Every structure is written in structure tokens, then in C-alpha cells.
Amino acid sequence: MIEVRNLTKKFNSVNALDGISFSIGSGSLFGLVGSNGAGKSTFLRTLAGIYEPDGGEILVDGKTPFENSDVKSKLFFISDYPYFLPQATLNDMADFYIRIYPNWSKKRYEELCRLFPISAKDKISNMSKGMQRQAALICALAAQPDYLLLDEIFDGLDPVMRQLLKRIVSGEVAQRDMTVIVASHNLRELEDFCDHIGLFHKGGVVFERDLDELKLGINKVQAVLKPTPDIREFAPLDIVKMENRGSLVNLVVRGSKEEILNKINSLHPIFVEILPLTLEEVFISEMEVAGYDIDNILN
Template identity: 30%
Template sequence: MKIRNLTKKMDDNLVLKDVSFDLQAGEVTALIGRNGVGKTTLFSTMTGIYLPDEGDVFLDEKSIYKHPEVKQQLFFLEDNMNHFNTYSVQTVVKIYKQIYTTFDEVFFNELMEQFELPMKAKLLSFSKGRKALFFIILAFSLNVRYLLLDEPMDGLDIIIKKQILAIIKDTVKKRGTSVVIASHRLEELEAIADRVIVLKGASVELDYYLEDMRTDAVKIQVAFKTKKIPDFVKNNAQLLYRNGRIYTLLVTENASGFLADLRLEDPVLLEEMTISIEDIFTVHLANDKIDYYEI
């Protein structure tokens, strides 16, 4: 799926500006950004609920706006499916089976049984967690190539979250589905995301694979003998946190060269740490920069 130069205004507000990326099969992409940045608007525009002011979205080289039939291959799970509240599970399934001929009934029944969700109950009688679980099961049962999930785990308890993550991971692996999950709960996506797209100020600020990031980048804790911070540190590292004289730094390019230079300074503390999505988010989206000199 190719997203090309999407620009979208909501009222007079420019929400998306020249947004482009490709989605590949068998990958989980985390779409992250602060509240109100435009994640839901991007999904709505990618699926033709909104028409873009500029740009296009292609599935198998066909524009989804000009060839709506290709949208059979994608599904957008909105963060609030309350419009189905008065329907029974059976009725919702019937509706989706008519729309999506790829619906996998065996898979659906197996998961409904596994999670003990009743078929005849109305969705209104489900707790928030059970309802979210039901819609995730439904979404994956549609057997589409592209799934866009908007905050699918918002407000769920840890047990259900883990169950949902397991379903996502398993199905992506087995079926080669491409899943995009919009969230600001980064720690939850860490375990399953292959790639992260960061939206900021209406545009794509960052787009990278976590594995590449972990290879090219390094996160370290360092403390120097004196209060003076070497210039190459200030110029090449992004400061994540500071605790007294201990600096937690993120270096995203030429990590090995940076570490070698750092060792020459003979620091009193130098420790490598695991990079999290949250670190990236902090560096790129935080408004307040931490000052190296504030000791």
C-alpha cells in the first residue's frame, strides 16, 4: 500500500501535510504522535472516509478513491465502535461477512470460544475490555491484507492487553497481514512493532525500523570527571535525562565512533542501555529541551 503526499485540512486547520510512506506485508507499524496530531485523520484519509485535499493512496497500484473495490483488502478499526452497541455479536458478524468475503469463520469461532465471548449477547452488555477484544477478533477474522487500528488497547487491563498483543503478533506472522497501530502508549507497542512512524506538526517526522535503529544507535549513561561536557557530546548526542552529573544520552548515528571518542575522555561512568520507542518519542516530540549546563 502506498500513501503518497497526503494533505488534509479539517476546517481551516492543516492536519496532514505531504504525508508519504509505504506499508509492507507482515509488518507491525506503530503510528505515534501526540494527542490531536492527526493519527485518526490519517487513518480516515487512508481509508477514504475523508477525501484528501492533495495526494493519493494506492493499493496494488490502484487509487483507493478511484477504485473503492480495493478497499475490501483493508479495514480501519476506529477507537470507538459505539454505533454497534445495540446490535448482537451475531448481527455485527453478519454485516461484516457480507462486506468482507474473505471472512475466516473458523478463526473467528475459535477465538470467540477461547476468550469465552457469547455470540448472542448485545455489545451493550459487554464491558469495555470485552468489547475491544471482540472488535480485535472481528478485525483479524476479516482476513484483510491491511489493518489500521486506532488505539485498540485504550483503557484495557493488562491481561486483555497481553491477549490482544498475542493475537496481533500471531496473525501477522501466520497471514502476513500489515498492521498499523496508532497509539501514544508506546511501551505497549514495543513488544510487537517492527517499524515506527512519528507524526509531528502535520508531517512525518521519523520513519524507521526498530531493528535498524537499535543497530545504528546507542543509549548510554555517562558521567564525566569534571563538570565540562565535551563539545562532541553536545553536538552529536541527544540528552534524554539528567540526574545530577549522570547524563542519559541517545546517539542515532555512528554510535561506535561516538563510543570510542567517549572512552578517550575516560568517564567515571559509561554504561550502555536498551533503547525504547519512548526514548525516540521523548527526543523528537518533547517541547522542552533539557539543558546540558543545568548542574
């Protein structure tokens, strides 16, 4: 269980984290999204015990991670540019971590080495960006941490490796109740991977929700209506967004599918269809309602 209470982190006069508060339950796959400079990496580094908070607190199982090796032995952080010992091979890194992480599993390490197509005897510095991330992941998963912190882990990974990564990490979550926090500026990457999402913007958390809950409560409707009705005629539906293109009406509506269809059908549409929303669309809708300029946040 991770609890964040009024957490603040400043870099000179800039508030990288500005009094954020939320919690992450055990065994969840938590996605942190936000534009560059939103505070995602700062949050992960604070959670990993690299940065000391300037205010508030961050607790992992009730303890602060900064200068606490007990807590840190349960955490493994892969930064956006993973660092390896100079001239080290994957085996050297394994030899390094084996002395440090209490749950390091040699068996798991060997399994992972077979799963990922990289050589454990080659120098990591000579590997591509994607291969270096695979190397970091092998080490992280072999360390069998309770909390895995991943910063922009999908960068540089090809689609096959992304899927493999998602599958392995999800498996670990299911088997060992591991908590994963993954930061990305790409919502689509997290859509089929995370069960919780937190949106960061300018050092604050705009919102934090369960993904299913978020998706189930909102629907996209495409309908052809003649004549085009006024938005008031859709009452009592909770319209989040409405766009007209001639007689084609696009709606984003909160509520159950049945309730929405009943109302639209009462307006005698020529055609009506309820479509699934992508996570990005859900975010755009929610953010616009909240009064944020979403293009500015996500780009």
C-alpha cells in the first residue's frame, strides 16, 4: 500500500510536485500519465527514495522510503534512462544485484534470460536502447520486488517486446500481488495494461481513478437524426460532449448503455450506435469537463 499525503518536491523555485495526495493499493497496476514536466518521474524518484520530499510524506507500507533500506529492499526502480555499471554485462549486473536484493531469484533470472532475446554475456553499453530496457527489466523481475516502478519503460521497445513485457508483469502481479507503477506520456500504452490511472499536470494530480469504473460509466454515441435536435432535447442524459456534422451527431454521455439508447430511440434516429471509448477519449472528455485544456496536458 502506497499512501501519498500532501507531497511536495521543489527544484529551486519550481514545484515539481505540489502537495499531491492519493493512494495506490497493493497488487494494482497503476499508470501515471501526463505531459513532459508533469511530475511523473519526480514522483517515481521520490517513491524510490532517491529524492527526499520537501513537504508532506510518501509511505510504502506505512514507512517512508528515503534512507530506509528496509523499504527500498521491496522496491525496484527502472528510470527513463536505466544506468548500468560501466562495461557490465547482464550477468555482471545480476552478480551486483544478487548481493543487494533479498528476494533475488537465480532461477527466475535464468528463465527471464531465456524469454528475452538478449545475451547475458554481452556488454550492456553496446546494446540498443530497447535491449537495455529489456536488460533492466530482467534484473528488476529477478529481484522479485513488492513494488516495481517503471519510468517510460515502453520507449524503444518493439510491439512484440511491449506485449511480452505486459504479459510478464501482469503475471507477476497476479501471482505475487506485486504492485506496479508505470509512468508514461502515452495513454494508449497504458490502456490495456493498467487497472488504475492517475493524471499528473504541473506537479498536481488532476484525477486518479479505477480504469474499468472510468470506462464503464461513459459512452460514445453516433446517431443520424433529422432534423438535428437541440442539446436540451437529450435531457435528462448527462451529455459530456456533443458535436454535430450535418445530421450526424456525436455524443459522449455518462450513464448506462440502456438508458442512453432508450432516450436516443425516443428521438427517432435514422441510425444509432454505441461505440467503445478509448482511454484517451475518456480522458479528453473528463478533462474538458474539469475545465482543463487536454491538448496542452497530453501533448
